[in-house]
């Protein structure tokens with residue numbers, strides 16, 4: 001769960017990268033960084049926190065040059081430490097390189113151990129550093145060949161942007177797990193941009209050209225654009241991007257996330273119809289699917305839950321006497337919508353099951369006579385190995401409980417999940433039949449096995465505050 005952005009050939013490259021990262025902030029709020037490039041010399045600002053806090057006018061003034069890459073981070077591998085903030089950067093064989101990565105490598109530990117055995121020094125816990133180390137050790141002469149060499153060794157998910165010398169490079173793993181899209185600034189045909197999602201393009205008025213192909217290494221420089229490819233593998237784009245993670249105003253691999261979510265809601269209504277008076281979403285994640293459910297079922301859509309957008313990560317409870325306000329910090333019910341009503345409440349997913357339980361309770365307290373929970377994806381019963389932050393299998397409620405048991409434990413009158421086939425039908429682009437998606441978190445069908453964890457491996461102890 002991270003976002004990446006890159007821009008080539010613009011006098012305000014770092015300012016536009018800042019804006020691009022702002023539009024990708026939903027992909028990671030823990031840390032952010034921008035590295036700009038002036039004729040091969042890299043300038044970087046990287047810090048913990050959100051984009052708007054880090055990139056003040058003064059910070060952006062430290063980032064000159066016509067080329068920049070950026071990253072927003074949500075920790076999935078390596079832990080939440082200053083040393084892991086991206087873009088990572090390094091110098092080897094007389095050239096500087098910076099890299100920003102979205103996705104998780106599944107053979108990182110094995111490679112790290114091997115590299116350490118050869119004398120490599122690691123300065124972060126990030127799996128991305130393994131790629132830099134492999135590049136530095138490659139016997140290939142050309143930078144792009146060194147990168148291809150390194151990519152030949154790593155397995156798993158990577159959508160990345162790199163910069164070195166006068167080049168911007170965009171790379172997507174051969175399965176295409178995580179999204180990555182190429183665009184061009186409107187009215188500035190020689191300014192190219194690369195981003196995790198098209199939402200970043202809209203803000204800076206760029207138009208989408210195409211998605212980076214799975215397995216593609218795209219190099220953009222003054223000499224033009226050229227592509228090479230790592231060996232092919234079956235396409236497996238992440239279906240959970242459409243379900244939850246991506247912004248609904250983005251287009252991923254040619255498919256609108258908004259339209260996919262509407263279709264999920266419509267399919268959900270067809271699969272799990274119920275007599276009810278009102279359809280309400282869990283904001284914001286369930287809003288678009290709830291619209292689809294309402295449209296297909298003919299049951300009116302209302303906002304029965306209101307979200308407070310200013311909830312921080314931690315909250316000091318004022319005193320012991322005010323208890324049980326937990327979920328109300330984020331969501332409050334509207335009795336005028338709910339009182340005396342049979343309610344269908346739509347959310348995108350159930351992970352641990354705690355949110356749904358609290359919501360059902362909240363709706364009943366506000367006067368709902370029946371609460372029917374509808375989920376626009378199948379039960380999440382396995383962790384993601386490719387970059388979505390999911391808890392361990394044991395914590396996933398659907399890994400140990402049946403749908404009936406979950407319905408009982410969240411105290412819903414009924415519970416309906418969207419079936420895996422219907423989900424795939426909702427996200428499939430019309431011109432791309434076949435499976436094409438990774439749905440391992442729902443089906444257990446993992447396209448790339450994860451190397452088992454290495455017990456007893458000594459961890460680095462480097463804590464920077």
Ligand code: AMP
Nearest residue numbers: 285348349350351352353354355356389
């Ligand atoms: P839970 O209470 O653990 O069942 O969480 C379910 C809620 O978390 C749903 O409203 C989802 O929108 C949201 N959600 C789903 N996947 C994730 C994720 N990987 N990280 C954070 N929130 C998520």
